[in-house]
Amino acid sequence: MARDNDAMKVGMLGTGTVGQTIASRLAELGHEVVMGSRAAANPRAREWAAAHPGARAGSFADAAGHGELVVNATAGIASLAALEAAGAARLASKVLLDVANPLDFSGGMPPVLTVVNRDSLGEQIQRGYPAARVVKALNTVNSEVMVHPELVPGGHTVFVAGDDPAAKRVVAGLLGEFGWPAASILDLGGIRAARGMEMYLPLWLSMMGALGTARFNIQVVRG
């Protein structure tokens, strides 16, 4: 798709449902996406790229090297390895949008959070890649809702956290393109707030069970 000059080069790390859903929306919006995976010949990534003119598939390093914005949509327990493969030099100065949750499903349902309380995956990534500008966002909703918030009626909230205000503005702009009204974005402060955003997942999973759908969200209402 042709697009005016605010098109962004985006590196998508991860080829699963979340990565594909976000990458497809980005491509639809005219951004130039390279989808990266551990094996550069990942069939899912190649198939996805073939279906999206202008998009490409490659390694984690290819995706990170391409992107001004890099999205971590890998499984939370694989994220640090994926970023290591991407390489610190290719992540330096980039806006790194982290949508992952550090959930371990290996022990069955419900999954357990592998990082809690005084640390979070978002902080681990920021510490590991200090020259990257990490923003945690979107991890509190299902991938469909991430990129089509209108699927949930009325007002509802998306959180952002990160240490770099300019990087948060880039992400807020992207959220706006996805359809999130500016008033729905709640900035929780520095990347440390990723702790609460990630520890919310067990409640999200309980709600999904009680509601019988993943198509829901929470609205923060102030007194």
Place this chain on the structure above:
Amino acid sequence: MARDNDAMKVGMLGTGTVGQTIASRLAELGHEVVMGSRAAANPRAREWAAAHPGARAGSFADAAGHGELVVNATAGIASLAALEAAGAARLASKVLLDVANPLDFSGGMPPVLTVVNRDSLGEQIQRGYPAARVVKALNTVNSEVMVHPELVPGGHTVFVAGDDPAAKRVVAGLLGEFGWPAASILDLGGIRAARGMEMYLPLWLSMMGALGTARFNIQVVRG
């Protein structure tokens, strides 16, 4: 205050802000409250009881023995000791409303959850007192909002979890008396859902910081 025959005998465990706020609202609604504390001569409990005609102060055992409904409003890290002092026999068959959060503030802010992932305080209590009918509720909002939900405008959600449906109906009735519309109550299922309700606290604390007030809540919005 005189009250018709649906007045309940309530044992309140805990004399802090949460215990006093709930106890005062219960007394105002005509329920017969005994506020229990570790030391039966707790000055805060005695002062509270003196200000509420018909209410009494006593030990944890006094409160538990009195109540058809027992409310655990102690600090989460002190809850198991408080219930041990109350005594299993006095808790047997009682509806035990657990509003506590297992937060340890001893290491400074933010506090850490002492129970996570595959267990929760609510479950610990139900396991420790299998003859009690534990219902987790109200731990996700500030004490003012617990008993005056109209302080937050519009619709917003209160969660309940517990293994005994009849006990959850008793708690739902009480929530209704506090002012929670029936449609605002989201039943998450068995007491195991206390995990998510408790692990939500770090996000609640981040939101309180970002919003600059504890007078807020979340509304669950379904797509």
